[in-house]
Amino acid sequence: MGELKSRLTEDVVNSVPIDFVITVPAIWTDQAKEATGAAAREAGLEAATVYTLKDMAPRLGIGQKLVVCDAGGGTVDLVTYQVIGRDPLALKEVTEGTGGKNGSSMLNERFRRHLKATHGEGYWTNERLVAPLQLFEQYKKTWTPGAKRLFIDVEPGLNLHRNRYAVPEAAIHDVFEPIIKEIIKWILAQIKEAGDSVFAVLLVGGFGQSGYLETRVKAKLPSYRHAYGFDAVTAMDWLIKKGESYPEGKSSSVGLKLMFSESGDFIGDGRVRVCINTVDHNAPAFPNANTHQTGSLSIDLIKALGLLQASDKRQLRGGVWCYVLEGNVEANYGSAMITYTLSTGGIIHDVLTTEYN
Numbered sequence: 001m002g003e004l005k006s007r008l009t010e011d012v013v014n015s016v017p018i019d020f021v022i023t024v025p026a027i028w029t030d031q032a033k034e035a036t037g038a039a040a041r042e043a044g045l046e047a048a049t050v051y052t053l054k055d056m057a058p059r060l061g062i063g064q065k066l067v068v069c070d071a072g073g074g075t076v077d078l079v080t081y082q083v084i085g086r087d088p089l090a091l092k093e094v095t096e097g098t099g100g101k102n103g104s105s106m107l108n109e110r111f112r113r114h115l116k117a118t119h120g121e122g123y124w125t126n127e128r129l130v131a132p133l134q135l136f137e138q139y140k141k142t143w144t145p146g147a148k149r150l151f152i153d154v155e156p157g158l159n160l161h162r163n164r165y166a167v168p169e170a171a172i173h174d175v176f177e178p179i180i181k182e183i184i185k186w187i188l189a190q191i192k193e194a195g196d197s198v199f200a201v202l203l204v205g206g207f208g209q210s211g212y213l214e215t216r217v218k219a220k221l222p223s224y225r226h227a228y229g230f231d232a233v234t235a236m237d238w239l240i241k242k243g244e245s246y247p248e249g250k251s252s253s254v255g256l257k258l259m260f261s262e263s264g265d266f267i268g269d270g271r272v273r274v275c276i277n278t279v280d281h282n283a284p285a286f287p288n289a290n291t292h293q294t295g296s297l298s299i300d301l302i303k304a305l306g307l308l309q310a311s312d313k314r315q316l317r318g319g320v321w322c323y324v325l326e327g328n329v330e331a332n333y334g335s336a337m338i339t340y341t342l343s344t345g346g347i348i349h350d351v352l353t354t355e356y357n
Contacts, residue, residue, distance in 0.1 A: 009126070053081075056202075060086060061353075062084065062085070063295065063355070065198045065199060066200045066201070068204065069202065069203050069205075071207035072207060074103045074105050075099060075100065077097060079093055079096075080095040080190050102183060104206060107136075108133055108140075110179070112124075112133065114175060118171075142211065149169065151164045152164065183213065201217065201221065229254075229275055236286060236287060240252070256326070256327050256342065258299065259324050260322060260324075262321050266301060270298065273296050274356075308323050329341070329352070330342075330348075340352050
């Protein structure tokens with residue numbers, strides 16, 4: 001850092017985002033890689049991707065694929081993983097890594113070019129650029145269309161009102177637009193390469209926290225191209241209809257009836273088949289040749305038994321007694337990811353585990 005400051009001046013270095021990257025050669029032994037990782041952790045560095053996926057682990061199902069877009073200061077790196085284990089979390093890469101030098105530092109560069117194009121190369125020297133770039137560094141993190149305008153103090157010689165330059169919103173939009181478009185193009189390419197089983201797109205890294213980037217990515221994610229639902233043996237309970245968009249916060253549910261013997265075992269296998277129909281425009285009322293199982297929901301027997309009440313005891317035909325638990329399975333839609341929960345009496349219970357074929 002001292003060398004950089006001596007060459008570029010302290011003001012310039014302090015105004016430019018700097019990323020520290022620790023690389024691990026592929027030819028190193030596992031022991032050497034682990035030692036490097038341990039050193040990084042001890043220094044307080046943890047990869048945003050690993051941290052995010054660990055936090056999401058309880059909601060992930062075997063077989064799910066996740067596109068990870070690590071948008072940092074200098075570069076944007078993308079890769080798609082598939083979950084192959086949950087405890088501990090285990091992943092495998094299923095696409096080639098893609099990306100390029102379109103991190104948030106490129107926004108700074110494009111903003112610098114805008115200032116010079118507006119008021120001239122002669123006015124915007126490196127020293128004069130320090131303060132505007134520091135302001136923009138904070139402003140870009142929360143900017144969305146319609147946000148409060150950015151004002152920059154300038155010298156009286158520019159003859160601007162109150163010696164301030166009010167940056168037009170159109171100019172900020174032009175700074176962001178090519179970068180956003182390129183990132184979205186890379187994300188959609190990853191989804192296409194990974195196939196139809198992508199359940200989430202994760203935006204991580206500093207630039208990945210941009211609300212505007214998140215909004216634009218969500219708007220471009222494809223709507224559900226298939227119908228998803230449960231095989232209720234005699235009929236299909238469809239949660240998702242082909243071609244419809246399910247925004248975050250929207251959910252749908254179907255009723256579920258679980259039956260237990262007096263000895264405390266499932267009557268049945270305690271699993272709900274999750275099915276997909278990729279062909280029929282209108283999802284069929286009954287399973288057909290185009291309806292295939294894509295996964296299943298497993299119910300935790302011990303937890304489910306803990307929800308039973310004395311009033312749940314019923315007598316079946318033939319005089320056999322059993323317990324019947326009635327509730328709803330609710331599908332919640334995140335950023336291209338579906339999670340399932342079981343509720344009874346309006347209370348959500350942690351009894352479901354999702355597994356994908």
